[in-house]
Amino acid sequence: MSLMLKMGWRNVWRNKRRSIITMAAIAFCTMLALFMLAYMRGAYGAMIDAMVRANIGHLQVQKKGYLDDHKITEVVRNPEEVINAIANVPEVKAIGPRVQLPLLVFSGNHTAFAVGLGVDPVRELNVSNLPHSIPEGEFFAPGDNEGVVVGTILAKNLHLKIGSELDITGQSAIGSIIQDRLIVRGFVRTGINDLDRNFVIIPLARAQEMAALGNSVHALSIMTSDWTQVWPLQTKINRVLSDIGRNDLVGLTWSEVNPGIKQAIELDAGSGWIFFFILLVIVGFGILNTLVMAFLERMREYGVMLALGMTPIRGRVMILYEAFFLALPGIIVGVGLGVFFAWLVSIYGVDLRWFGEGVEEMMAEFGFPLVIIYAKLEWWMIALSASLSFGITFFTALYPARKVGTIKPIDALRFN
């Protein structure tokens, strides 16, 4: 077969210009695939991380059924007992109790619907980015039971200043009406419009009192070091819960707590892949064009070779080798460029603001608070992009390969 190998290789270079153009197309395709994989990984990882750290945490322990309708009466009773048990799991880095209340808030003549989030100021420091995202004023200190931190957009709508009074009403967990007043200590900016437009962050004890919850909470937000390790941790946590007899509770991953993020990512990724596959098909046609043209040009040669005794198998193999050697340099270059660009973007990132004003706003609206996206290259991405390019090349080569195997030498000789 080494003859076929040599012939395959030499055939590629018989029309240098055409081959190089085809290789360039393959290189581009491979590079794009590699870069896209790295970029998407980086972007989605950042999106998930941001959402997780802004609010929901890597995992949450909730009462079974709370996820469906968020009824304020579906509570986690005796949260301290659960916190103590879960704290023993080594992968757990921080646990933050949370209360969540639908509220109506007022200041001056302005009224707005809001979501009251009750958090423990001490524990929350390690749990979410909320206490660290205060552009103005400060987060309420431990012991401050009167303070409230308001989302920047909500604060603007209500014309709030640091020190303003915020009046609150809503319904408690026993049926009475909440009537309360807190003092604005600071504003919080998560970069996610849904949160900045709705959140009022309240000291946990005050929230529990307001809503007549006793010492119960609605969720325990749990942080670990890496969002990709969340699923084995979920299994561990659920085992701990059943070990301490708390079968009323369930441990949920961030993607279960907020399926929207995962779905948004999958949708975006999906559309990216569709685009890529369309490109792959187009490049595939390009390769097919090259191979078919080469095939037709050499038709008489095939006739001669077949007449001289070349078996159809060898003919096919020769064409496949030609396809292989056509793809190989392109893939090597493509991978090289892809790795280079991915590496570059992983260090310096892509600043989305280059794409115009309003991008930051749009990102915030969709829940993606970062404006610089860093790519994240993982080695399997090289294998995948190379395989895709090889794949499309071989697939297109099947047509001329098959032809060689089936033409009659006399027809080939007479071709033209």
Next chain:
Amino acid sequence: MNKSISIIVALILATFAISAPADPSNEAENIIKQVDDLLRGKTQYAKIKMTVNNPDWPTPYVYDMESWSEGTEKAFIRILSPAKDAGITFLKIDTEMWQYLPKIDRVMKIPPSMMLGSWMGSDFTNDDLVKESSIVEDYSSRLVGTEQDTANGEVIVIELKPRPEAAVVWGRLIYKIRKSDMMPLSVDFYDEDDMAIRRMLYEKVQTMGGRTTPTLMRILPLEPDKKGRETFLEMTEIIWDKPVDRAVFTKRNLKNAG
């Protein structure tokens, strides 16, 4: 001759009596108006105990309140107990409603977006309090027929459908009224997709303040996700048709401790 003439006159008179068609819609509307007037009076002062049963709460929540109303346009309600909610007041004038929260000294106008929200955690909505007066204006009535009920004897069934211009949330209502004393027994509320959403029951008919009316209203939600919920409104004292001081139906009055 005289006898024939008398017979003819009698026959003619008889045909007049028969030929005047019994207008069913007219009769139905009259009945509804009658029931409405019975429950409302010209003015009404009442002391009410509202019990809200919600399986999510540890115990049913009980409010004591007093209310003033004048015709179909004006109403004022003050919560008397429990202590943490005492002093909360509501004012309704026509289709607008205000609420006062004493602990934060705030008068709040209930915006349209909150109209379908529950009133004080009960199975009544804000819209109920505001719109319940305009049954006669907003709906046209049709007599469906009568049915027999073991407890109540003959019961008149009337169907109410919204008039085209009416801005109401219901698709239709079914009123059941006891024929013997024209006391309302129940109202079934259907939404626009003709799903039965809730039932209001009128019970404990007694004479209070000189008038005989039902003194216990029960709202029973019929939707499956509201299973176990029920609200009771029990009148413990009623004063009918005593003129109400103008000052009662004012925003200023919202803040009065009463």
